Amino acid sequence: MTTRLAFDLGAGSGRAVLGRLGSRRIELQEVHRFPNQPVQAGPRLHWDILRLLHELKQGLLQAKRHAGQEPASMAIDSWAVDFGLLGADGELLGNPVHYRDRRTDGVMERLRERHGDEWLFSRSGLQFLPFNTIYQLAAMSEQGSPQLKQAQTLLMIPDLLRYFLTGVKRQEFTNATTTGLLNPQTRSWDNELLKAAGVPVRLFAPLAQPGAAAGELTEALRGELGLGPIEVLCAAEHDTASAVAAVPALEDNFAYLSCGTWSLMGTEVPEPVLSAEALRYNFTNEGGVEGSWRLLKNIMGLWILEETRREWEREGHCPGYAELLQEVQALPAGGPLIDPDDSRFLHAGAMTPRIREWCRETGQPEPRGYGGYARCILESLALQYRYIFEQTEQASGRRFSGLHMVGGGIQNRLLCQWTADSLGLPVWAGPAEGSAIGNLAVQWIAAGELSGVREARRVIRDSFDVEQYEPSGGTGTSAMAAEAYGRFLALKEKM
Ligand code: LRH
Numbered sequence: 001m002t003t004r005l006a007f008d009l010g011a012g013s014g015r016a017v018l019g020r021l022g023s024r025r026i027e028l029q030e031v032h033r034f035p036n037q038p039v040q041a042g043p044r045l046h047w048d049i050l051r052l053l054h055e056l057k058q059g060l061l062q063a064k065r066h067a068g069q070e071p072a073s074m075a076i077d078s079w080a081v082d083f084g085l086l087g088a089d090g091e092l093l094g095n096p097v098h099y100r101d102r103r104t105d106g107v108m109e110r111l112r113e114r115h116g117d118e119w120l121f122s123r124s125g126l127q128f129l130p131f132n133t134i135y136q137l138a139a140m141s142e143q144g145s146p147q148l149k150q151a152q153t154l155l156m157i158p159d160l161l162r163y164f165l166t167g168v169k170r171q172e173f174t175n176a177t178t179t180g181l182l183n184p185q186t187r188s189w190d191n192e193l194l195k196a197a198g199v200p201v202r203l204f205a206p207l208a209q210p211g212a213a214a215g216e217l218t219e220a221l222r223g224e225l226g227l228g229p230i231e232v233l234c235a236a237e238h239d240t241a242s243a244v245a246a247v248p249a250l251e252d253n254f255a256y257l258s259c260g261t262w263s264l265m266g267t268e269v270p271e272p273v274l275s276a277e278a279l280r281y282n283f284t285n286e287g288g289v290e291g292s293w294r295l296l297k298n299i300m301g302l303w304i305l306e307e308t309r310r311e312w313e314r315e316g317h318c319p320g321y322a323e324l325l326q327e328v329q330a331l332p333a334g335g336p337l338i339d340p341d342d343s344r345f346l347h348a349g350a351m352t353p354r355i356r357e358w359c360r361e362t363g364q365p366e367p368r369g370y371g372g373y374a375r376c377i378l379e380s381l382a383l384q385y386r387y388i389f390e391q392t393e394q395a396s397g398r399r400f401s402g403l404h405m406v407g408g409g410i411q412n413r414l415l416c417q418w419t420a421d422s423l424g425l426p427v428w429a430g431p432a433e434g435s436a437i438g439n440l441a442v443q444w445i446a447a448g449e450l451s452g453v454r455e456a457r458r459v460i461r462d463s464f465d466v467e468q469y470e471p472s473g474g475t476g477t478s479a480m481a482a483e484a485y486g487r488f489l490a491l492k493e494k495m
Contacts (some may be wrong), residue, residue: 001450002158005071005230006439007056007061008155008239009078010408012036012306013260014052014061018067018183019440026440026463028433031062038098038348045348047082047157048054053164057152057360060217061225073447076158077242077439079261080178080286081133084160085151085203093147096157099131100348107142107220115196117279123193125184125272125285129298130346130473134180134197141198144330151255154203158237166215170208177287184285184293185491209287210236211446233446235439236289240264240296242438245289245453246463255392255400256482257385257419258434261303261408265388266296267396281391289442290453295396295456297388300340301407305420306375308351312370318368325414327371328378333480336364337380337488362491375409376400382418383488389423402426406434409422410467420469421483424477430466437464 016032031204032256034055039046040420063071080318084096107471108130112120117128126132133156140148151174156175175180176189181199183190189204208214212234236242243258245427258264272285285292312318319327336359338345345354352373354430356366359376367376386401393399402425410416410429420427429438450456472478478486 001112002072002223002447003063003067003069004237004440005059005074006436006443007074007076007161008242008436008439009036009076010239010435011050011079011303011411013255014055015064015436016056017436018063018071019437019443021292021459022307023442024459024462026459027439028436031066032059034058037270038100041095044103047098049084049092049096049160053161056161056165057221057225059065060227060230064227070230073231075233075237075434075439076161077235077237077239078157080156080175080238081131081136083133083154083156085147086153086155086163087150088152090169092160093150099136100346102347103139103143104130104135107139108132110193111135111138111196120180120193120196122274123183124180124189125274126180127135127282127297128286130343132180133178134193134199137181137199138197140146148200150164151200152202153205156237159233162232162234163212165217165221167218168215168232169204169205170212170214171232172212172237173207173209174236174238174287177222177285178238181271182287184274184287187287201429203209208234210241210442213389217230225465232282233443235442238286240294241286241288242436242442243406243434244268244294245438245441245456246434246458246460247406248428248430248464248466249391250458253398253400254404255389255402256404256406256408259301259405259407259415261300261301261306263299263381263385263409264296265299265385266392267398267400269293269295269396270462273395275395278395281395283391283395289438289445292453295392297391297435299381299388300345301381302343302412304351305374307348308355308373310378311350311352316390324370324374324413327369328375328414331371331375333484335379336367336376337383337484337491338376340377340380340490342383342495348359362494364491378412378415378418379484380488382415382422383485385419386422386485387452387488400425403428406431408432416467416469417472420471421478421481424452424471424475424481426471427469428466429469431460431464452489
């Protein structure tokens with residue numbers, strides 16, 4: 001049985017996962033886990049890219065130690081939209097900047113004004129999010145960035161880390177579809193969009209598909225780590241693309257929610273949906289495995305709770321997760337709600353003042369105590385899931401009989417239950433390691449050990465527990481869930 005290695009990097013942590021594929025069964029072994037801590041340096045919020053490279057090296061060593069030999073292949077997936085720029089000599093010109101940095105403030109608005117939403121959306125198929133790569137690059141261009149002037153190659157985060165390991169520069173397709181610079185109809189970089197953003201065309205090369213070969217570990221690195229050769233592949237390098245490839249759905253028409261720092265909700269479609277409705281709802285089209293597209297929306301996700309907990313930690317006390325959820329459950333329904341997708345919740349920093357502000361502006365009482373804030377955030381998320389679920393049905397012209405949830409966020413069982421209650425439909429939760437499994441699945445498909453995504457999903461379904469949550473009180477939304485949703489919509493209207 002061969003072992004293969006997935007590196008899955010999230011906005012808060014990363015992991016190295018060994019995968020073994022037996023007779024129609026997958027076994028996973030997490031061999032290394034590490035924090036991914038952004039660093040504020042002067043005015044800029046950065047990713048600590050060299051630390052991440054260091055952790056990848058540790059992961060490679062741990063993989064060999066656990067498997068007793070080098071894995072047959074490895075691939076990397078990570079969060080989308082961020083990148084590094086290389087100079088003519090192949091050196092990294094600057095430390096990659098975090099998508100939550102404020103350098104893009106106002107940039108998207110200016111581009112939308114200048115070119116119009118219809119034009120931008122019809123060419124890129126992407127939802128308007130201020131941190132999309134196109135706006136990050138436009139910000140650099142507007143500011144006359146010397147780095148951008150010097151740059152010869154742009155590499156997205158997994159491309160860049162893979163380049164550090166192999167010396168091979170390849171831009172991978174699924175992550176490229178999150179930039180806002182790719183045309184989903186031609187499936188390649190769009191020169192008009194590049195021109196509109198003031199981005200040099202020379203930074204972009206033909207794209208590599210998920211599963212494509214991307215070199216081997218360099219000899220220097222093998223010497224440094226004492227490792228033999230390891231084949232390096234492109235995964236579906238956007239973590240959401242990997243996560244959705246691992247949704248254990250057996251039907252073609254299904255709704256998913258990839259639940260982590262972000263909540264990504266949508267459905268898989270054979271062609272990008274560039275309709276007026278998709279634009280009005282601000283949906284996105286992101287490229288997936290085997291030519292599929294994800295019609296989806298970013299929902300602010302567990303980020304608000306994670307950031308609130310960091311705020312409490314800075315203040316000296318934060319209840320543990322289990323304790324916090326107990327407090328949440330002890331509180332009565334009918335407490336204050338927020339719109340989790342209000343842009344004020346996007347940036348890092350203290351969240352509770354922003355939550356209080358939102359409550360004040362909408363005439364609601366402030367949340368009280370740790371449990372009050374956590375309840376407000378989680379209940380609002382579950383309600384926003386229903387809101388976007390209904391929009392997904394409308395934008396895709398489909399009806400769904402339930403929702404597949406994957407990703408680390410499903411460990412929050414209360415959120416899964418409230419999502420089922422809010423939708424009035426079953427939720428199928430699992431697996432939690434969606435992105436790492438999808439990353440491995442692409443490697444198995446590339447090696448001919450699985451025939452394609454359809455088979456991969458079947459094997460994933462046979463290998464991992466999927467927990468079913470039924471709406472409390474039976475199918476259909478309960479009176480309580482309906483009341484909360486009505487109140488939620490009325491509050492959104494006010495803003
Ligand atoms: C989730 C994710 C999401 C992007 C965001 C930047 O990790 O990749 O799909 O929109 O990070």
